[in-house]
Amino acid sequence: MASRIRIAIYGVGNCASSLIQGVAYYDRERRRNKNEEHLGLMHYWIGPYGPGDLQTVAAFDIDRRKVGKTLDKAIFAPPNCTKDILRPMPASKVKVQMAPVLDGVADHMKEYPVDQRFDPATRKPVNVAKVLKDSGVEILLNYLPVGSQKAAEHVAAACLESGVSLVNCIPVFLVSNPTWADRFAKRGIPCVGDDVKAQIGATILHRTLTRLFVERGASVDATYQLNVGGNTDFLNMLKRERLTSKKVSKTEAVQSQLPEPLPPDQVHIGPADFIPWVKDNKICFLRMEGRGFAGIPLNLEARLSVEDSPNSAGVTIDAVRCCMLARDRGIAGPLTSISGYTMKHPPQQFTDNEARQMVEEFILGRRER
Numbered sequence: 097m098a099s100r101i102r103i104a105i106y107g108v109g110n111c112a113s114s115l116i117q118g119v120a121y122y123d124r125e126r127r128r129n130k131n132e133e134h135l136g137l138m139h140y141w142i143g144p145y146g147p148g149d150l151q152t153v154a155a156f157d158i159d160r161r162k163v164g165k166t167l168d169k170a171i172f173a174p175p176n177c178t179k180d181i182l183r184p185m186p187a188s189k190v191k192v193q194m195a196p197v198l199d200g201v202a203d204h205m206k207e208y209p210v211d212q213r214f215d216p217a218t219r220k221p222v223n224v225a226k227v228l229k230d231s232g233v234e235i236l237l238n239y240l241p242v243g244s245q246k247a248a249e250h251v252a253a254a255c256l257e258s259g260v261s262l263v264n265c266i267p268v269f270l271v272s273n274p275t276w277a278d279r280f281a282k283r284g285i286p287c288v289g290d291d292v293k294a295q296i297g298a299t300i301l302h303r304t305l306t307r308l309f310v311e312r313g314a315s316v317d318a319t320y321q322l323n324v325g326g327n328t329d330f331l332n333m334l335k336r337e338r339l340t341s342k343k344v345s346k347t348e349a350v351q352s353q354l355p356e357p358l359p360p361d362q363v364h365i366g367p368a369d370f371i372p373w374v375k376d377n378k379i380c381f382l383r384m385e386g387r388g389f390a391g392i393p394l395n396l397e398a399r400l401s402v403e404d405s406p407n408s409a410g411v412t413i414d415a416v417r418c419c420m421l422a423r424d425r426g427i428a429g430p431l432t433s434i435s436g437y438t439m440k441h442p443p444q445q446f447t448d449n450e451a452r453q454m455v456e457e458f459i460l461g462r463r464e465r
């Protein structure tokens with residue numbers, strides 16, 4: 097019998113919903129069919145941990161439709177709009193607690209219908225560090241909206257205070273920021289981040305195609321990647337001021353795969369618009385222009401359509417389990433291999449093949465971090 101990993105969810109939005117439903121789905125398959133359902137996973141086992149071994153023991157949000165509800169209900173509350181994986185969910189005793197709002201909610205959201213946007217509750221926020229300690233949390237997953245710098249720093253500080261590991265799924269730079277990384281290392285806590293690189297998402301596709309050009313001797317002279325979606329992540333990102341680190345994260349993820357980065361005016365990568373009716377479906381339009389043999393021009397266009405939130409859960413489930421292995425082994429600070437494999441803005445960039453190899457070695461205990 098494998099051990100369970102005690103996790104906390106910070107931001108009970110679409111990504112959290114898909115992860116929690118997915119964990120319950122794999123757990124049910126194992127119990128029901130007594131076999132391992134590998135579909136959709138990069139690893140079934142990571143050390144002693146199977147995909148059903150993540151146990152949510154605390155959850156935080158600010159939305160009046162989620163705070164005070166048990167987790168099995170809160171994950172389906174609007175404005176969440178991702179596809180159902182397992183509904184109804186097994187009953188949960190965990191109630192969503194009120195977090196400090198800080199900079200989590202963008203002003204422009206008020207102009208949109210309530211079923212499409214956040215609707216903050218007016219309750220008094222809890223002491224996050226105390227709840228983490230009292231609930232015996234081992235790893236916290238940060239799912240705050242893009243641009244929540246203060247709220248993300250607040251939760252990172254709460255992790256440090258309570259000895260909890262951070263898997264930072266968002267583009268606020270913490271694990272890749274040497275000052276924060278050093279704090280986690282000194283406190284003896286492993287961490288993974290920043291900004292999830294989804295399973296079959298725009299970033300991994302763009303990186304892979306970029307490596308293809310490079311490895312086949314072609315140049316990449318110009319490229320764009322435009323993304324649209326209809327969830328609150330896309331609504332939030334309409335506000336350009338909240339996007340600075342998202343753009344850096346997404347652009348560096350692709351630039352890092354080139355021998356020389358492209359000049360800034362030859363590369364454009366980022367969210368393009370919010371289309372409510374497509375809900376959690378994200379559509380990516382990608383173009384690359386380059387030159388092949390004897391400088392002859394070529395170009396490539398791709399369109400990727402994916403359900404955004406299960407796509408992130410498909411890698412977060414490995415990030416959490418590798419983080420737990422590091423806790424079991426007494427390793428502290430940023431984990432380079434799993435961060436390089438599952439995050440867009442890790443402390444150190446590798447090619448995805450290199451990162452995958454390093455993760456396999458880490459899991460087998462042949463690599464420290």
Ligand SMILES: NC(=O)c1ccc[n+]([C@@H]2O[C@H](COP(=O)([O-])OP(=O)(O)OC[C@H]3O[C@@H](n4cnc5c(N)ncnc54)[C@H](O)[C@@H]3O)[C@@H](O)[C@H]2O)c1
Pocket residue numbers: 106107108109110111112156157158159176195196197198199200201214238239240241242247265266267291292293294297327328329404405407408
């Ligand atoms: N889907 C992906 O593939 C993917 C990839 C990389 C990064 N991300 C990032 O993950 C994060 C979560 O994405 P999502 O689609 O679940 O977003 P979401 O908008 O569905 O969820 C965000 C949740 O945070 C809550 N929230 C807002 N302010 C808060 C605060 N101060 N404290 C606690 N909770 C607060 C909201 O009420 C909401 O429930 C986003 O930053 C997104 O950019 C997603």
